[in-house]
Structures are given as structure tokens and as C-alpha cells.
Amino acid sequence: MTELNKYIELNNGNKMPLIGYGTFSGEEEKELHDCIVHAIVDLGYRHLDTAKVYLNEEVIGGALQECFEKGIKREDLFITSKVWKDDYHDVESAIKESLRKLQLEYLDLYLVHWMVTDIDWKNLDIKGPTMQETWKQMERIYENGLSKNIGISNCPAMMYLDLLAGAKIKPQVNQIETNPHLQQKALIEFTRKFGTETTAYAPIGAQKFTGDGSLFDNEDLKAIADKHGVTVPQICLAWNINRGVVVIPKSTNKDRMKANFEALSITLGEDEMATIAKLDKNERFFDPAKWENETGEEDWDNSPIWA
Numbered sequence: 001m002t003e004l005n006k007y008i009e010l011n012n013g014n015k016m017p018l019i020g021y022g023t024f025s026g027e028e029e030k031e032l033h034d035c036i037v038h039a040i041v042d043l044g045y046r047h048l049d050t051a052k053v054y055l056n057e058e059v060i061g062g063a064l065q066e067c068f069e070k071g072i073k074r075e076d077l078f079i080t081s082k083v084w085k086d087d088y089h090d091v092e093s094a095i096k097e098s099l100r101k102l103q104l105e106y107l108d109l110y111l112v113h114w115m116v117t118d119i120d121w122k123n124l125d126i127k128g129p130t131m132q133e134t135w136k137q138m139e140r141i142y143e144n145g146l147s148k149n150i151g152i153s154n155c156p157a158m159m160y161l162d163l164l165a166g167a168k169i170k171p172q173v174n175q176i177e178t179n180p181h182l183q184q185k186a187l188i189e190f191t192r193k194f195g196t197e198t199t200a201y202a203p204i205g206a207q208k209f210t211g212d213g214s215l216f217d218n219e220d221l222k223a224i225a226d227k228h229g230v231t232v233p234q235i236c237l238a239w240n241i242n243r244g245v246v247v248i249p250k251s252t253n254k255d256r257m258k259a260n261f262e263a264l265s266i267t268l269g270e271d272e273m274a275t276i277a278k279l280d281k282n283e284r285f286f287d288p289a290k291w292e293n294e295t296g297e298e299d300w301d302n303s304p305i306w307a
Helices: 029-043 057-069 091-102 131-143 157-165 185-193 219-228 232-242 254-265 270-277
Strands: 007-009 015-017 047-049 078-083 109-112 150-153 173-177 197-201
Touching (some): 029 057, 109 131, 109 173, 131 150, 185 197, 219 232, 219 270, 232 254
Parallel strands (some): 150 173, 173 197
């Protein structure tokens, strides 16, 4: 198999693949298992993204064992998971539980999933620790080798600075939503100045959440895709990759999984990057302001105050 993977270098010298296979949202266990094996063994993906709250770490662990049996080396993979807010008080126990489910001895990247402590909104009781306290625990799991890199997600600039003020180790990665309609250029460039790289979730949108699908209908993106003989989703991925942002697209369609991976080979010209730069709408697909809980009331856990 021809090696297509490209990498970025993190602030500690470690390498991270520029494309990963995302696993958010629920599929049947066998379907997810088979997709992961196909992605890694047949297509060449070397980066896999999951989280405790996705409830699929055990399935992924089984799939990874099959990959190892087929000759894939653990050291060639980059596995990411995330700690959920109910475990911010005990990060070490949380990562050890994730490792048990994933059947791994270490992670390549462990992220604080949302930068907000655990809160009981009914009683207005702040239950969890501060982010600085949680980050100190993240630093410990980095120092003891449970994760080779540590980072954050959904973290805006001011919260990022507040975290750095008490940090001994700077985050290697901030995972945020970003695509041509939500470019987040200022945040990406700002955190990069301090040594933190970016992973993009929803890099081709997420229509089943709050997006209207207009990303795929954009005439400028269509024209660029036609010029390269590829699809609009591939151009969306290539755009982020060309600006050094890691992408973790999700698909269970084998043709689209292959096409997503092949976006690594698309190089966009300065004029094409400039055209896409004009498409920013600051439009979120994962928009907390539009989410409600099961009772129909506002869901403060996903409030725009920390989106």
C-alpha cells in the first residue's frame, strides 16, 4: 500500500497524522468494528478518534486487536480519546478505564472533552473541579506515560489563556468544530502562537445536527472540486489539511471513507484558498444554542456561554 499519510509536529516533537477516522454517533457495533478494521488495514488510516461519552471504546478495542492480528503495529497508530466532565475530579482513573476498554497500554492523545466543570443545574451546585485542577491531573497522566500527548477541546481563546496561566505543560491540541462555513481562523492562529495545534471535527459539516446542507451546495466549492476532479467534501478536507489542521471525518460508506483519506493528496492553490476564505459564515453545525434537553427546556450543559 502506498503511504499517503501526512503529519504535523506537535509542541513536544511528537507527530500526529493530519487525517483520522472519527467515531462519533452511534452505529451498530459490528458495523463500527468492520469500518475501523477497513479504515486501518485496507485504506491506511493511522489515526482514530473516540471519547468516553461516545460509548464505543470497547468496540474500538476489539477492532484494534483485529488490526494488530493482521500485522498493524501499535506504534504506527495514533489513538485519541477524551475525559468527560463527570470524571474531571479523577482523570487518572478515567483514562485507565478507557485504556482497559480500548485494550491499550497508552493513548497517543487524551483531551478534556468540554472546557466546563460538572454542574448540577437543578440545584445550581458546582460539583466539579476547576479547569486548572483538571489540567494538573492531565499533566500527571502525561508525565506517567498514560498518554503521549494531552489537549483540550471546544476551548475559546480567553479560556485557553486562563488555562495556560496555571499550566506547566501547554496543550498539544485543541479540538474544535471548523469547516469552510466556520473557519475559526483567529482562534487557530492564536493557539498556534502558543504551541497548540488544532483538530477539526465536523470538517465537512454535520447536516443531521443543525446544519442546512448549504456547504455541499456552495458554487465556489463545486467549481474548485470540478477543477480537481474530486468532490466538495474532499475539497473541504483538503482546505483544512492545507492549513495544517487535522481532520477527523466520519463515514461508514466505504467509498466515502476512501475518498476522505485521498483528500490528503489534494493541494489547493493560493487563489483557491483565498476563495474559500471568503465563505466563512460563522455557522455552526453543532450549535449548543439550538440544543434542548429531553424535557424541551434549555440545556445549560450545552449553553452558548462556553460554545
